[in-house]
């Protein structure tokens with residue numbers, strides 16, 4: 507069954523476009539709840555920024571013989587999360603809002619957590635959990651937007667597809683990782699404590 511296409515009332519569209527031109531891309535035809543969309547986008551922005559920080563920390567702290575490929579993956583994900591943050595911030599401005607980059611409230615506004623992790627397996631697991639949180643948050647956002655703001659929805663769908671790839675990459679890494687010892691939590695400039703020199707005393711041999 508074909509869907510009838512309603513003819514465009516061009517005069518009405520032209521009239522409406524001349525009103526409130528300060529709203530830029532937000533026209534009279536925008537039917538979504540703009541404050542709610544901006545709030546959702548700012549929460550996603552905070553989530554992406556926390557993910558950037560966590561992935562970068564993990565990139566620099568990954569140690570051990572299996573760490574090289576994992577550290578490179580963490581950096582790649584960090585950069586992709588930053589690109590998502592930029593997309594979200596751009597859309598927030600297009601919708602007449604302000605992207606919230608305040609570090610004071612970043613963590614409380616983020617859906618994902620910032621967990622440092624004690625070893626490579628911990629780090630991969632924490633990132634996988636964060637990705638799974640992001641996936642469900644984006645799914646919820648996409649479903650609640652429906653047809654009311656297709657530009658935002660399509661953007662969120664493209665981000666969601668990448669979060670699913672990230673989660674898949676991490677699940678693979680976790681599966682292929684042998685058990686590893688905990689990393690040294692001390693900063694790199696701190697040398698390990700010196701052990702006493704081995705005793706030079708000779709034990710008397712038993713006769």
Ligand SMILES: [Fe+2]
Pocket residue numbers: 554557586587590640665669
């Ligand atoms: Fe992301």
Ligand SMILES: [Fe+2]
Pocket residue numbers: 557583587637640668669672
């Ligand atoms: Fe991700």
